[in-house]
Amino acid sequence: MIPIHPRIERLQPYVAGERPEAGTRAIKLNQNESPYPTSPSVREALRRLGPELLREYPDALCGRLREALSAVHGIPASRIVCGNGSSELITLLFKTFLREGDAVAIADPTFGLYETTADTFGVRTVRVPADDSFRIDPMRLAEAGPQAVVIANPNAPTGLHLEAANIERLLRSYNGLVVVDEAYIDFAPEGVSVLKLVETYDHLLVLRTFSKAYALCGARIGFAAANERLVRAMLKARETFSVGAVAQLAAEAALADPDYVRLTVSRIAQTRDRFASGLTGLGWSVVPSVANFVLAAPPQDGPSAKELYERLLAERIYVRYFDAPRLSDKLRISIGTDGDMEALLGVLRRFGGNVC
Numbered sequence: 001m002i003p004i005h006p007r008i009e010r011l012q013p014y015v016a017g018e019r020p021e022a023g024t025r026a027i028k029l030n031q032n033e034s035p036y037p038t039s040p041s042v043r044e045a046l047r048r049l050g051p052e053l054l055r056e057y058p059d060a061l062c063g064r065l066r067e068a069l070s071a072v073h074g075i076p077a078s079r080i081v082c083g084n085g086s087s088e089l090i091t092l093l094f095k096t097f098l099r100e101g102d103a104v105a106i107a108d109p110t111f112g113l114y115e116t117t118a119d120t121f122g123v124r125t126v127r128v129p130a131d132d133s134f135r136i137d138p139m140r141l142a143e144a145g146p147q148a149v150v151i152a153n154p155n156a157p158t159g160l161h162l163e164a165a166n167i168e169r170l171l172r173s174y175n176g177l178v179v180v181d182e183a184y185i186d187f188a189p190e191g192v193s194v195l196k197l198v199e200t201y202d203h204l205l206v207l208r209t210f211s212k213a214y215a216l217c218g219a220r221i222g223f224a225a226a227n228e229r230l231v232r233a234m235l236k237a238r239e240t241f242s243v244g245a246v247a248q249l250a251a252e253a254a255l256a257d258p259d260y261v262r263l264t265v266s267r268i269a270q271t272r273d274r275f276a277s278g279l280t281g282l283g284w285s286v287v288p289s290v291a292n293f294v295l296a297a298p299p300q301d302g303p304s305a306k307e308l309y310e311r312l313l314a315e316r317i318y319v320r321y322f323d324a325p326r327l328s329d330k331l332r333i334s335i336g337t338d339g340d341m342e343a344l345l346g347v348l349r350r351f352g353g354n355v356c
């Protein structure tokens with residue numbers, strides 16, 4: 001028998017939201033995907049896509065995309081590395097900067113992939129509990145003296161955000177690697193992103209993705225920004241051709257149409273706020289999210305979150321349930337179209353027995 005690496009044998013794999021069977025009608029609100037198609041400029045680029053693009057290896061360094069990102073975000077291309085979704089960049093940063101036995105501090109709750117990736121590399125995870133309203137003090141993440149801290153801002157699955165100034169306070173007092181995952185930053189207000197601070201702090205690494213606001217999660221593309229020394233090391237350690245030509249093309253086209261992203265983001269935010277009031281009206285408590293999802297607890301005198309999750313699944317409405325302390329009484333619901341959210345509220349009203 002081939003021995004499995006003990007770390008992998010023990011590993012609790014990351015569990016993604018379920019996918020409805022192909023061809024079935026469903027309302028899918030469990031992976032924070034955009035309910036809107038990606039920009040028409042992406043569709044146009046894909047229409048022009050010829051087999052020549054697939055015959056050749058892609059540009060390993062994503063040169064054109066990095067230049068475009070540099071122009072949009074005002075940081076040099078030499079400070080940017082692209083990846084096969086930010087998931088690959090999370091793996092890459094552990095591979096490049098952390099050793100077996102090191103510690104990484106994360107908030108609890110946060111995105112589950114950080115701990116899974118740490119486990120894969122034999123890195124210890126220090127979970128720092130958020131307060132009763134799920135707020136995080138970034139300074140507390142540094143208290144155990146970890147080699148790195150990873151902060152999702154806005155955080156998942158809460159949708160709460162920290163001001164950049166809060167993270168900058170951590171950057172001033174803590175010398176380990178500070179990773180800020182800005183997967184949902186396009187939904188957040190001004191003054192939250194620390195992307196530009198990679199010009200100031202040598203130990204800051206910011207992650208971005210095209211998966212959420214840009215509606216390109218199927219293409220698999222994201223990027224990391226950091227000091228040049230860190231970027232050079234990541235470029236050395238990365239999978240050479242991890243970002244395919246189609247993903248690069250799609251991301252370049254999406255970046256060229258910022259108005260479209262602004263429009264869909266504001267539409268999603270409006271739907272979110274309307275949906276959150278609808279839930280509150282049904283007696284739910286809703287964490288005040290700035291992102292494209294909400295974390296919410298059903299009223300205590302009705303069916304439990306777990307039961308609702310299962311009953312919604314039977315109605316082909318997919319939401320996320322986490323069987324974890326402080327989350328097991330809640331559902332995380334991605335924001336779909338107005339129609340999706342109205343349908344969901346209708347079903348919840350029926351389940352709650354308030355109205356028939």
Ligand SMILES: *Cc1c(COP(=O)(O)O)cnc(C)c1O
Nearest residue numbers: 085086087111152183209211222
């Ligand atoms: C969705 C998400 C990502 C994005 O992952 P990709 O690999 O880029 O699709 C990263 N971080 C968080 C916190 C997320 O929720």
